[in-house]
Amino acid sequence: MKNDTPSLSDRLSNAVFVTVMKLVQMLPYERRIPLAGRLVSRAAPLLGFTRRVRENLALTCPDLPEAEVKRLERAVPDRLGRVLAEIYSGEEFLARVRDLPIEGPGAEALALAHTEGRPVVLAVGHFGNYDAWRAALSARGYRVGAIYRPMNNAAFNEQYVAAISAIAEPLFSRSRRGLAEMMKFLRDGGMVAFGFDQYFKRGADLTFFGQPARTPLSAAEMALKMKADLIPVYAIRQKDGLSFRIVVEAPIPHSDAETMTQALNDALEARVRENMDQWFWIHRRWKQR
Template sequence: MARATTESRTRLSFRHRIEDRASAAVVGAAKLLPYERRVPAMGWFARTILGPLALNRRTRANLKHVYPDMPPAEIRRICRDVADNFGRSLIEINSGREFAERVTHLTPTGPGLMALERAHAEGRPVILVSAHFGNYDAWRANLSQRGFRVGGLYMPMTNPATNRRYVATIESIASPLFPRGAEGMADMIRFLKSGGMLGLLGDHYMANGELIDFLGKPARTATSAAKMAMKYKALLVPLYATRSPDGLSFTIEIEAPIPHTDPLTMTRALNDSASARVRAHPGQWFWLHRRWKRAEPDLRGDQRGDKSPSNSPTETA
């Protein structure tokens, strides 16, 4: 009901229809291929066509902000990898149940797995925090198939037609889902208090967030995950799905729960965790976001002209 209310407030314009049909055509054409071919094909499309047209500029700007002395050849390599992972993630998410079935056999590793199992047995709430890294829906699908109650918070798209298709697809991967904003908040809190595991992505720019270092640069970061963990006595657990060299499978790693101290210290730990993953695999993080917007003067001019893809599969956890 919350989703329908959100969509009813946004008028479906002619531009929305054209954008939706174009994206649906690309995804539909890719889905004619067998799964093992469609994923690398979409990686190629994003790497060679979409990247130069729409993705690489934002990646280059963010890389230069974080690594001002990075050699041009390395910047080009990371741009290619980021676009490739974007394309693969896009078609994986749009493959719905087929994608979910591909990741069910994966065995998560890391010290946090036992903590999740214990919390599940005890009915204790858990807040799972990841980043726009690898494919975050891989761990969401995997944990759901393992019997954990994993809910996800998502950002509704501005295009109502595309949003309807998008939500239906990610619901087929795992559910429940809660739209970001007041409409989904009440249901999300009830789910968490009932002992559910709530998945979030913690690397968004938040206008009213605290300035906390991310990759060594101050970035406006929400402390809400830590605040909820403390308020509802929930575990706060970082986790990631790293794409394997074959480009099709993933390694799911669940880190140890972050101790409850105070929201700022806990959020710093989350940012440090995500930063370590990005440093280890820079091509797997979505450098496409305006992560350092209004935090550093040298980015402001470029950020105002951001043209990030409107159909980016980057808002769900």
């Protein structure tokens, strides 16, 4: 029987994180978000982020100038810190993103599916702030759900899920019960966000940045099963570091799951190449290498 009681180390690390977030929240929003970014950036070497960013870039972008590699070693953790502080800012964050315009070639298709009550599978990566677009669509009355994988740190997972639930609901855990609830939600004409940009042991050997990358096919498979549009969506951080553009790509044409998922990888790669510091290069995306 699984023991769901958080370990002592889990509780301690969670307590440190919560304490830092509470201290940061005492500052005005415009100071809070950059400070959280700086804190995570400075802690990046201790957390292993700096090494991970460098290794991933060496594999996928070997010709990148050293100065740019060093910039990304600092900038990528900074963006992670900003995302966390924004998520934990609750209503202040929502007030800044809920009225953002929905742009891009897929915006009309998304609106039409909403009007007609048809299911949509939203394909999302760890790029920009992946909760900003969720808040913006939910504020417009779109029925937007998301699948999440419970974190290994049970203590952190509990309060993190509470924070992201405050942005928009429903959320579906990657469990048998959660998947059953998600299927019902889609059948009722909801929209569900599927992540696809992390290593998945049982995934297909597709390519990302020119390298083999095990990629889950679940988003495409669900779109085919439900006869739903498969639409990539992004919240792109702007130069001020505090605001976003919500961009919706055109629906991916239905074919087979691997072809459709490779199209998702290609679309995300194009976005990342335009904003290299906004994707989470700290992930073990190419773990099989």
